[in-house]
Amino acid sequence: MTTVRERNESAWLLPNDGSRTNHRLRADMRRFADSDTVDLVVVGCGAGGSTLLQRLARHGWRVVGLDAGPFWDPDADWVSDEAGSHHLYWTEPRVISGADPVPMGSNNSGRGVGGSMVHYAGYTPRFHPSDFATRTNDGVGADWPIGYQDLRPYYEDIEQELPVAGEDWPWGDPHGYPQRPHPVGGNGEIFLRGAYAAGITAKVGPVAISNGRFGNRPHCVYRGFCLQGCKVNAKASPLITHIPDALAHGAEIRANAMITGIGFDERTGRATGVHYIRGGVPRFQRAAAVAVAGYSIETPRLLLNSASRRFPDGLCNDFDQVGRYLMVQGAPQTAGRFDAEVRMYKSPPPEVSTEEFYETDPAQPYKRGFSIQTVSPLPITWAEHVAAQGHWGARLRRYMSDYVHWSCLGALCEFLAQPGNRVTLAEEKDRYGLPVASFSYSQCDNDKRLMRAAQGVMERILRAAGADEVITIDRYAHLVGGARMAADERHGVVDRDCRSFAVPNLYITDGSVLPTQGSANPALTIMAVSARAAAHLAAGGR
Amino acid sequence: MSGRTGGPRGTGSAGAAPRISHATGDRFPGFDVLAQSGHWDAVTAGVVLSRVGRPPDIRFFTPAEEAAATALCDRLLGQDDGEPKVEVVPSIDARLAEQQTDGWRYADMPQDGQAWRDTLRFLDSDSRDACSRDFALAPADDQRAVIQAVQDLGAKDWHGLNAAHVWSLWTRYACTAFYAHPSAWNEIGFPGPAYPRGYKNPGVNAREPFEVADAAPADDPVDGKDR
Ligand SMILES: Cc1cc2nc3c(=O)[nH]c(=O)nc-3n(C[C@H](O)[C@H](O)[C@H](O)COP(=O)(O)OP(=O)(O)OC[C@H]3O[C@@H](n4cnc5c(N)ncnc54)[C@H](O)[C@@H]3O)c2cc1C
Ligand code: SF4
Numbered sequence: 042m043t044t045v046r047e048r049n050e051s052a053w054l055l056p057n058d059g060s061r062t063n064h065r066l067r068a069d070m071r072r073f074a075d076s077d078t079v080d081l082v083v084v085g086c087g088a089g090g091s092t093l094l095q096r097l098a099r100h101g102w103r104v105v106g107l108d109a110g111p112f113w114d115p116d117a118d119w120v121s122d123e124a125g126s127h128h129l130y131w132t133e134p135r136v137i138s139g140a141d142p143v144p145m146g147s148n149n150s151g152r153g154v155g156g157s158m159v160h161y162a163g164y165t166p167r168f169h170p171s172d173f174a175t176r177t178n179d180g181v182g183a184d185w186p187i188g189y190q191d192l193r194p195y196y197e198d199i200e201q202e203l204p205v206a207g208e209d210w211p212w213g214d215p216h217g218y219p220q221r222p223h224p225v226g227g228n229g230e231i232f233l234r235g236a237y238a239a240g241i242t243a244k245v246g247p248v249a250i251s252n253g254r255f256g257n258r259p260h261c262v263y264r265g266f267c268l269q270g271c272k273v274n275a276k277a278s279p280l281i282t283h284i285p286d287a288l289a290h291g292a293e294i295r296a297n298a299m300i301t302g303i304g305f306d307e308r309t310g311r312a313t314g315v316h317y318i319r320g321g322v323p324r325f326q327r328a329a330a331v332a333v334a335g336y337s338i339e340t341p342r343l344l345l346n347s348a349s350r351r352f353p354d355g356l357c358n359d360f361d362q363v364g365r366y367l368m369v370q371g372a373p374q375t376a377g378r379f380d381a382e383v384r385m386y387k388s389p390p391p392e393v394s395t396e397e398f399y400e401t402d403p404a405q406p407y408k409r410g411f412s413i414q415t416v417s418p419l420p421i422t423w424a425e426h427v428a429a430q431g432h433w434g435a436r437l438r439r440y441m442s443d444y445v446h447w448s449c450l451g452a453l454c455e456f457l458a459q460p461g462n463r464v465t466l467a468e469e470k471d472r473y474g475l476p477v478a479s480f481s482y483s484q485c486d487n488d489k490r491l492m493r494a495a496q497g498v499m500e501r502i503l504r505a506a507g508a509d510e511v512i513t514i515d516r517y518a519h520l521v522g523g524a525r526m527a528a529d530e531r532h533g534v535v536d537r538d539c540r541s542f543a544v545p546n547l548y549i550t551d552g553s554v555l556p557t558q559g560s561a562n563p564a565l566t567i568m569a570v571s572a573r574a575a576a577h578l579a580a581g582g583r
Numbered sequence: 584m585s586g587r588t589g590g591p592r593g594t595g596s597a598g599a600a601p602r603i604s605h606a607t608g609d610r611f612p613g614f615d616v617l618a619q620s621g622h623w624d625a626v627t628a629g630v631v632l633s634r635v636g637r638p639p640d641i642r643f644f645t646p647a648e649e650a651a652a653t654a655l656c657d658r659l660l661g662q663d664d665g666e667p668k669v670e671v672v673p674s675i676d677a678r679l680a681e682q683q684t685d686g687w688r689y690a691d692m693p694q695d696g697q698a699w700r701d702t703l704r705f706l707d708s709d710s711r712d713a714c715s716r717d718f719a720l721a722p723a724d725d726q727r728a729v730i731q732a733v734q735d736l737g738a739k740d741w742h743g744l745n746a747a748h749v750w751s752l753w754t755r756y757a758c759t760a761f762y763a764h765p766s767a768w769n770e771i772g773f774p775g776p777a778y779p780r781g782y783k784n785p786g787v788n789a790r791e792p793f794e795v796a797d798a799a800p801a802d803d804p805v806d807g808k809d810r
Contacts, residue, residue: 117626121778124763125630132686134694144751145687226785262781272624272778379787380800386773387785420773424758431734433754434727435661440804441762442610444771445797479690509803 045201049095052256054285061115061274063285071291075326079103081578082315082328084300084343087156088564089551089571090334091279091287092199096575098290105293105326107317110153112296113280119270123421126269129153129160133477135338136467140483143369143517150336150520154296155280157336158564160268162391163276164414165205165249165565167196169213171400172559179401179408181457181487183366183556186528186537187573189214195569195576200247203277204255205565207246212396220252226263226388228415231379231448233393235506241498243395243413249277249565250389265386265417276389295319295326301473303331303347303356303547310351312547318473330578332539333524334551334571337367341464341523341553342478344534357524357543360531364464364523368558369482371454371492372518374416374426375499376447377508383448390417398498399560407490409455412560413499416451420444429514448503452495453518453560456488464523482517521563524553539574550574600635600765601667610802611772614795616765623776631776634764638673643680643696644703650719651703652676656757658726669767671760675699678756685755689748699756702749705742706730772797 046053056063073079080102083090087108094106110131111118120126130149137143151157170189175182193214206220222245225233229245236243250261250271261275274281284294297319304313304325314327333340341364345355355363394414401408418426420441426449427440467479484492492515500511527533530542535554541547550571552563599615617635620628641649653672662668678684679696692698703718706729710718714725721729736746761767768775774794784791 116624120627120630121624121776122627122631122763124759125627127683130686132684134684135687136690137687138690142689144689145685149686224785226782227787227789230787262777262779263783263785264777264781266777273781378803380803381788382790382797382800383787384772384785384790384794387782420762420768420771421759424762425755428754428758433659433661433730433734435663436804437659437758438661438770441767442604442608442771443802443804444773446800446803 045204046256048198049202049283049286050289051282051285052258054289055257055274055281057257061272066285066288067112070288071293073103073105073293075324078327078329079105080328081330081332082107082326084315084331084333085156085335085339085551086154086279086284086294087151087334087336087551088158088279088567090156090332091283092568092571093332093334093550093575094292095283095287096572097579098287098292100579103291105295106287107295107298107300107315107326108154109299110151110296112154112294113159113270115270115272115274119272121264121266121269121272123269123419126160129270131336131339133471134469135477136469136479137482138479139462139481143480143482150338154284154294155278158278159270159280161564162562163248163250163267163389164391164394164562165200165203165247166394166396166412166561167213167216168559168561168566169399172557175409175557181408183458183525183527185556186526192566192569192573195572196565199565199568199572203249203282204251205247205249206252207248208244210244210247211242212399218247222246223248223250223252223261223392225392226385227383228385228417228448229388229392231377231383231506232415232450232502235502236395238505239501241395241502242397243393245393248389248391250391251275261389263388265388265390265419267389267391299473300335300343301346301475303333303343305347305349305351305356305544307349307351310544312544330546330548332548332550334549336551337520337523337553338464338478338480340549340551342466344524345464345466346475352543357534357541357547359543362532362534365460366458366525366556367462367464367480367523368456368458368521369517370519370558370560371456371488371495372451372516373454373492373496373499373513374449374451374516375496375503375511375513376426376449377503377506378443378510379446379448379508382445384445385417385448386419388417390415396560398495405494407487407494409457409487409491410560411452411454411491411495413450413452413495413502416449418449423447426512426514430512448506448508450499450502452499453562454488454491454495455558455560457485458522458557459483459485519558519563521552521555521558524549525556526554527556538577539570548574548578600769602769603662603667603669603766604770608799610797610799611769611795612798614769614772616768616775619774619793622780624778627776627778631765638670639677641673641676643676644672647707647717648700648703649676651706651717652699654719654726655703655706655730655753658723658730659753659757660761663723667766669761669764671757674760675756689745691745692748692752695752698749698752702744702752
């Protein structure tokens with residue numbers, strides 16, 4: 042067994058003087074020319090892209106990762122403030138439609154090195170073994186071409202690299218975590234108390250927030266701004282967990298580079314590199330292989346925007362699979378009011394969860410299930426919750442002045458994959474002249490039933506903890522799918538190793554490839570899937 | 584770097600944020616977020632303190648739109664008692680001028696800037712129908728009635744738009760601007776920025792030395808004490 046540091050030295054490559062960025066490492070970074078045919082170019086340096094870069098750089102590959110957004114410096118670029126963190130989100134225009142359109146906003150994907158994990162909450166649960174065969178077991182969703190056991194070693198590796206803190210986990214495949222659980226704040230305390238009184242098992246964790254020093258990363262200071270980017274370097278994101286090690290092993294990160302198309306050679310049928318715009322200048326990076334990891338909206342959009350003679354409807358879209366089977370999790374948020382002061386803004390929003398309702402319960406009129414977690418919104422997000430009750434004017438202000446008395450839980454309901462939930466191209470163009478993504482969503486009956494069932498359990502927990510009023514807002518979280526992995530090209534875009542069926546040197550290594558989503562937050566699984574694809578590439582899949 | 588030296592009127596103050604809490608009563612007496620600003624990192628302080636300074640000039644709205652938007656936002660946010668209040672329209676205007684949207688729009692809505700212009704015009708037209716005056720010049724009660732009528736439509740049509748999507752646009756922009764302001768934080772007992780200091784006393788009924796207890800903990804909005 043190798044130690045984490047021997048596999049991934051990122052945490053030790055960060056400064057230990059109270060600043061957060063190793064500027065020397067970035068200044069000394071290896072740089073490739075556009076005309077160099079690198080071994081692999083990666084589109085997007087988020088959860089999936091960064092993991093792939095780090096793994097293959099370690100294997101001696103010549104790799105470049107391009108990202109549309111900045112190469113963040115937490116000291117200079119991030120603030121301990123909600124409204125001031127708007128620049129972390131992907132705010133290029135997107136159009137939403139369908140019977141149940143999914144608004145994004147601050148719940149939007151990220152932009153910049155580190156991807157959406159820069160402002161994700163930090164929950165890192167594994168999927169359950171059942172998630173990989175819901176079609177066979179429950180008659181819904183889809184079966185993956187891989188099983189839980191295929192991902193398990195990668196889960197273990199990534200959990201050590203982030204690292205993850207939490208109690209021993211009794212659900213799914215029972216397992217422990219490398220770090221002990223964090224102490225909980227007011228919201229976590231309420232959840233634990235209410236769950237206990239209601240006879241529901243709840244556990245502290247699992248969160249990718251270091252409990253204690255990890256390398257040169259300091260301990261969390263419990264300031265509650267995880268969704269605004271962690272200025273402390275306590276919460277894991279690829280910016281600090283995988284990119285430093287990738288740089289130290291010769292990878293180049295080219296930030297502020299918007300990929301506009303994937304190069305394709307009609308004669309060989311292979312990808313040739315990527316077209317991108319940097320500083321207003323159109324350029325082309327040559328590469329022997331291309332991996333797309335731009336998030337579940339931008340990845341399908343880029344494929345659709347990369348049409349050619351061979352692929353008139355978009356790259357890899359021979360069977361009209363690109364952009365389909367997109368999934369969000371239904372994420373109703375239920376808050377309870379206590380005469381005591383909860384002050385849920387103190388401590389990270391991710392604290393406590395239960396997966397007791399994760400699996401199909403034959404006694405219920407729905408398949409699959411949901412998990413419940415603390416969410417702890419800050420004032421602007423809380424105002425959205427209160428305003429959704431219809432309050433405005435003096436009444437809104439009165440409700441809001443009561444902020445310190447509220448505890449807030451969120452559910453993640455496993456919405457089912459449906460072909461009509463998809464990304465297509467809109468008429469509207471972005472500032473590069475590219476059609477923007479149009480994203481349509483409609484819920485099925487099972488989805489709707491799960492939302493109400495989850496709300497019922499959250500109300501039960503909060504009431505059991507002593508809440509005298511509960512209020513709920515319907516929200517959505519965690520987009521995955523859109524270029525799913527499947528057994529064959531008629532049912533998906535990539536194979537079990539994330540290689541596209543249509544173009545042999547084109548890979549997709551982000552959340553887009555997930556065929557189902559369980560009711561777990563997806564980032565850990567995305568990283569594990571990407572690490573597994575990297576192992577396949579390193580072993581000769583090049 | 585400990586926050587423990589800073590009581591409610593503690594060290595490192597950047598001047599107090601104006602108290603606006605006529606509507607809610609002063610639930611956190613003496614609590615002043617800015618008293619702690621000496622403990623904030625410089626980048627955050629720059630961003631937050633700019634909100635208590637002079638508001639940016641209006642660049643996007645026409646004067647008529649500015650007037651309607653101000654009346655709309657003041658009613659939505661219950662800023663009914665005159666000064667001091669949080670000026671939200673300049674920051675909404677700045678976002679629209681810079682196209683700093685939320686990165687999405689409903690397919691049946693125009694882009695945010697145009698949607699604001701259109702809906703402010705519709706408010707004027709509804710107000711003229713109701714009381715023969717532009718929305719901004721109507722008495723506050725009439726303004727509230729016009730707004731309430733839009734909310735009451737739910738997802739039905741309002742001047743060709745889905746009223747629920749209009750409501751979402753207005754409340755999102757207004758609440759984001761308002762609850763980004765230190766005066767609003769004073770009113771709800773939220774201390775704002777917390778880096779590098781962090782919190783030492785999380786937990787139910789646990790407070791930092793600079794946090795102030797709610798003076799009316801049983802003032803539960805559900806008890807029907809309001810309205
Ligand atoms: C508010 C919020 C909270 C969340 N909380 C959690 C949580 O607690 N736990 C969890 O597991 N997950 C959470 N998530 C979800 C999680 O962050 C994402 O699922 C995950 O990061 C997605 O990984 P990805 O690799 O697919 O894409 P990302 O991590 O989003 O990376 C995509 C990258 O690609 C870049 N890119 C896209 N298109 C282009 C292009 N054309 N050219 C160049 N670059 C491009 C983007 O700039 C971005 O950096 C949360 C998400 C949000 C928004
Ligand atoms: S609460 Fe902890 S993990 Fe979250 S942002 Fe603050 S220091 Fe980072």
